[in-house]
Amino acid sequence: MIPIDYAIIADIITPGAKVLDLGCGDGDLLVLLKEKKKCRGTGIEIDSKAVVRCLERGVSVAQGNICGDLGVYEDLRFDYVILNESLQQVLNIEQALDEALRVGKRVIVGVPNFCQWKARWQVFFKGEMPVTKRLPFKWYNTPNLRFLSLKDFRDFCSAKDITIERTRYLANGKEVFAFSNLLADSGIFVLYRPTQHL
Amino acid sequence: MTIVETQYLTVANSPHELTLRSGARLGPVTIAYETYGKLNSAKSNAILIVHAFTGDAHAAFYHKGDEKPGWWDEMIGPGRPFDTDKYFVICSNVLGSCRGTTGPASIDPKTGKPYGLTFPVVTINDMVAVEKMLVDHLGIKKLLSVAGGSMGGMQAAAWTVLFPDMMHSAIIIAACHRHTAQQIAFHEVGRQAVMADPDWLGGDYYGKTIPKRGLAVARMVGHITYMSEASMEQKFGRRLAKKDVLGYNFSKEFEVEGYLEYRGQSFVERFDANSYLYLTKAMDYFDLTEGDRKLSEVFSHVAADILIISFTSDWLYPSYQSQAMVRAMKANDVEVSYVELTSDYGHDAFLVEMDEQSKAVSNYLAKVYRERAS
Numbered sequence: 425m426i427p428i429d430y431a432i433i434a435d436i437i438t439p440g441a442k443v444l445d446l447g448c449g450d451g452d453l454l455v456l457l458k459e460k461k462k463c464r465g466t467g468i469e470i471d472s473k474a475v476v477r478c479l480e481r482g483v484s485v486a487q488g489n490i491c492g493d494l495g496v497y498e499d500l501r502f503d504y505v506i507l508n509e510s511l512q513q514v515l516n517i518e519q520a521l522d523e524a525l526r527v528g529k530r531v532i533v534g535v536p537n538f539c540q541w542k543a544r545w546q547v548f549f550k551g552e553m554p555v556t557k558r559l560p561f562k563w564y565n566t567p568n569l570r571f572l573s574l575k576d577f578r579d580f581c582s583a584k585d586i587t588i589e590r591t592r593y594l595a596n597g598k599e600v601f602a603f604s605n606l607l608a609d610s611g612i613f614v615l616y617r618p619t620q621h622l
Numbered sequence: 623m624t625i626v627e628t629q630y631l632t633v634a635n636s637p638h639e640l641t642l643r644s645g646a647r648l649g650p651v652t653i654a655y656e657t658y659g660k661l662n663s664a665k666s667n668a669i670l671i672v673h674a675f676t677g678d679a680h681a682a683f684y685h686k687g688d689e690k691p692g693w694w695d696e697m698i699g700p701g702r703p704f705d706t707d708k709y710f711v712i713c714s715n716v717l718g719s720c721r722g723t724t725g726p727a728s729i730d731p732k733t734g735k736p737y738g739l740t741f742p743v744v745t746i747n748d749m750v751a752v753e754k755m756l757v758d759h760l761g762i763k764k765l766l767s768v769a770g771g772s773m774g775g776m777q778a779a780a781w782t783v784l785f786p787d788m789m790h791s792a793i794i795i796a797a798c799h800r801h802t803a804q805q806i807a808f809h810e811v812g813r814q815a816v817m818a819d820p821d822w823l824g825g826d827y828y829g830k831t832i833p834k835r836g837l838a839v840a841r842m843v844g845h846i847t848y849m850s851e852a853s854m855e856q857k858f859g860r861r862l863a864k865k866d867v868l869g870y871n872f873s874k875e876f877e878v879e880g881y882l883e884y885r886g887q888s889f890v891e892r893f894d895a896n897s898y899l900y901l902t903k904a905m906d907y908f909d910l911t912e913g914d915r916k917l918s919e920v921f922s923h924v925a926a927d928i929l930i931i932s933f934t935s936d937w938l939y940p941s942y943q944s945q946a947m948v949r950a951m952k953a954n955d956v957e958v959s960y961v962e963l964t965s966d967y968g969h970d971a972f973l974v975e976m977d978e979q980s981k982a983v984s985n986y987l988a989k990v991y992r993e994r995a996s
Contacts, residue, residue: 466957472978475961479982482989484927486948486960496918496953 426456428597429508429534432612434460436532436590441503444468446490446524447510451478458483468493491516494523499620501527508534508612512568518584525586525617533613539573540595540609557596558609575605581615590614624699626683626692628654628722633755640751643907646742650731653756654679654722655714658698659706661760666995668762669704669987670753671713672770672777674973675844675901676893678721681713682706696976703984708991709766716777717752718744718901720894727828727894739825744900746773746908750780757788766995767987769793771972772939773901776908779947782924783910790994791927793983796936796972798943799917799950800909805938808847809902812840816895825896837895838886845885850935850968854878917950924951927994928958929986931979933971959986 426434430453437443439461445454448467451474457463467485469475478485486493490507491514505528507520512535514520524531536559537543543554553563561568572580574593581588593600593608600608631653634640639649656679661668671681671694682698684691692713698704704711715723718741726741733740757765768781768789775797782792798805819836821827849857858878862868865875874880910920928951932944941962951958963978965971972979 472961472963475959476963476978476982479929479959479961479989480985482985482992484957484959486952486958487962488945488948488960493949496949498953501955 428594429612430456432592433532436614437461437504443504444502445506448485449474451481451483451485454483455481491520494527497527499526500529503529505531511535512570515569517570525620531615533615534610535577536610537574537608538571539605541606573605574608574611585619586615586617588613588615624683625686626656628656628679630654631756631759642742642748643745644743648742651724651752653714653752655712655756656680658682658711659709661710665762668710668712668765669767669769670757670765671711672768672774674772674774679713679715703980714753714756716749718897718904720897726896726900736828738896743903745904746776746780747784750777750784754785765789766991767791767793771795772797773905782926783920786923786925789926791990793929795931796933796939796969798939799947800911801906806906808843809906811843813899813902815839816898833895834890837890837898840898841886841889842882845882847938848969850966852935852966853968917946918953921950921956922954924956927990928956930960932962933965934962935966936969936971938969
């Protein structure tokens with residue numbers, strides 16, 4: 425069973441594209457893109473055990489930091505740079521996105537929505553930091569460093585000269601087509617920076 | 623128990639002597655090598671294993687009568703990462719060594735006596751040139767992989783630059799693209815220990831007393847650099863060898879002292895002091911940038927798929943050196959994978975830390991074989 429976010433990303437990406445997956449984990453998405461879309465893919469992952477699992481599955485991955493390791497790539501080297509479920513775990517979001525938008529013709533960002541109605545309900549009525557199926561962590565053990573809503577992310581993009589080319593919103597494994605900031609538990613954005621393409 | 627034998631090939635016969643990096647000419651050159659597994663009919667499954675400093679051609683299985691297998695036996699064999707049911711594995715002793723391939727202890731045909739210090743200084747690139755002659759002799763046009771750790775990793779890295787079209791992949795473990803001042807410094811201590819031994823006699827000790835003491839001290843220093851503080855603490859701590867109280871004298875009281883002495887003593891029985899000098903020098907000369915080129919430019923012709931592995935506690939060849947190669951290769955669009963494995967064993971980790979290393983290597987090779995060689 426392919427997770428819906430992977431299916432959507434695979435659907436967005438054109439066949440044969442050159443892909444860089446930042447924070448690629450065990451390499452599931454790269455394997456999918458390689459098999460389904462004949463992509464030339466590579467990844468960056470900080471956890472050595474995950475890197476070994478990537479190698480076990482025949483994916484080329486270099487252990488490293490997604491924030492500081494893109495400097496070696498020339499501009500627009502990749503057709504797609506993917507930051508799926510990894511951007512909120514980065515301290516310097518602006519630097520990470522700037523670099524991704526520099527080396528990628530398109531950047532696909534998948535982020536959780538910390539302001540879905542379920543979370544809002546917990547904050548408002550229970551007075552607690554939200555813990556949901558989609559956001560299972562407690563405040564003291566969450567790997568997330570940044571907490572954002574889908575609206576926050578859209579606002580951020582418009583303030584930073586980033587064009588949102590496409591969006592897909594999800595709730596509970598299904599697509600959502602309206603009131604995304606309230607209903608969706610996550611969003612997938614296809615971005616590019618126009619000034620990078622002049 | 624599979625029994626293997628070392629084989630010998632002589633190349634660079636007169637007048638086709640090998641021209642070394644230094645400009646000196648050397649020939650004939652005998653290459654000691656072993657092979658395991660079967661070369662397939664397409665000759666597409668050959669892997670060259672390149673050994674570390676004091677290693678040899680005997681990488682796996684057993685020599686007749688031996689209790690211990692080859693030096694990388696855990697990695698090579700049926701069902702192991704370098705799977706001899708699938709691949710044809712070659713390992714040769716490096717030029718300048720004393721384990722079967724021509725080196726300073728070999729007889730110079732011109733004089734009928736051992737070369738000693740008249741042996742020309744060799745480089746990592748010279749070793750690779752000799753390995754290429756062996757690969758040519760075996761009729762292999764393109765290796766599936768060249769793999770090795772430490773000095774073997776340096777050779778593998780040099781292979782990617784010198785013969786980029788002769789390999790589908792390279793596995794470079796616990797290595798670097800050039801020796802640093804600290805690495806040179808440790809080697810120089812070893813060399814000075816050898817040369818300070820009165821038995822060394824300017825390298826002309828063959829048939830006389832070998833410079834045991836100096837070579838043992840050199841090896842002791844080496845061993846310290848191959849371990850980590852944590853592994854020494856774990857293995858020895860401050861434990862005393864034979865007694866419970868301090869003796870207030872200079873006998874070997876601490877376990878670590880006895881261990882170093884044992885490693886030094888056993889080493890002098892199997893390794894030639896002059897080879898120690900030549901091989902450390904070869905590593906010290908190693909610099910793929912040749913002093914002034916950019917590393918990204920050096921790797922600009924690499925066509926192989928590359929796997930680079932380093933270990934967290936390796937302070938002799940620290941991870942940043944591997945990462946520099948990774949970055950330079952990425953800049954050239956080389957398909958490169960890199961992993962820094964967690965280990966307390968220091969530089970020795972590539973010989974002892976098998977679990978994750980095996981997983982990484984075996985599946986990586988399977989991928990390269992599937993995607994590039996078949």
